[in-house]
Amino acid sequence: MLWFREQADLVPPYRYYEGEVWGKHVEGGLFYLELDGEAVEVDAVTYSVLEVGETVKVRYTRRLRAISIDRFPTNGGNGGSGGLLN
Numbered sequence: 625m626l627w628f629r630e631q632a633d634l635v636p637p638y639r640y641y642e643g644e645v646w647g648k649h650v651e652g653g654l655f656y657l658e659l660d661g662e663a664v665e666v667d668a669v670t671y672s673v674l675e676v677g678e679t680v681k682v683r684y685t686r687r688l689r690a691i692s693i694d695r696f697p698t699n700g701g702n703g704g705s706g707g708l709l710n
């Protein structure tokens with residue numbers, strides 16, 4: 625049953641977020657970015673490279689694991705308010 629859940633998490637529909645990274649934390653050896661109330665799991669390298677306040681677009685699974693992350697220049701600003709996308 626666990627195998628099925630893992631596989632089902634890999635297929636669409638995916639969730640999207642575009643806006644600021646609100647925070648970062650490590651829990652149980654896993655790395656998370658905080659995006660408007662959701663903690664999305666990322667790898668250690670992504671965690672170390674991205675900064676709080678950076679503007680990003682994140683595609684992630686239903687089980688809150690990041691698939692892709694795009695960074696956007698902020699032109700010296702804080703990136704805007706952001707929000708979850710459908």
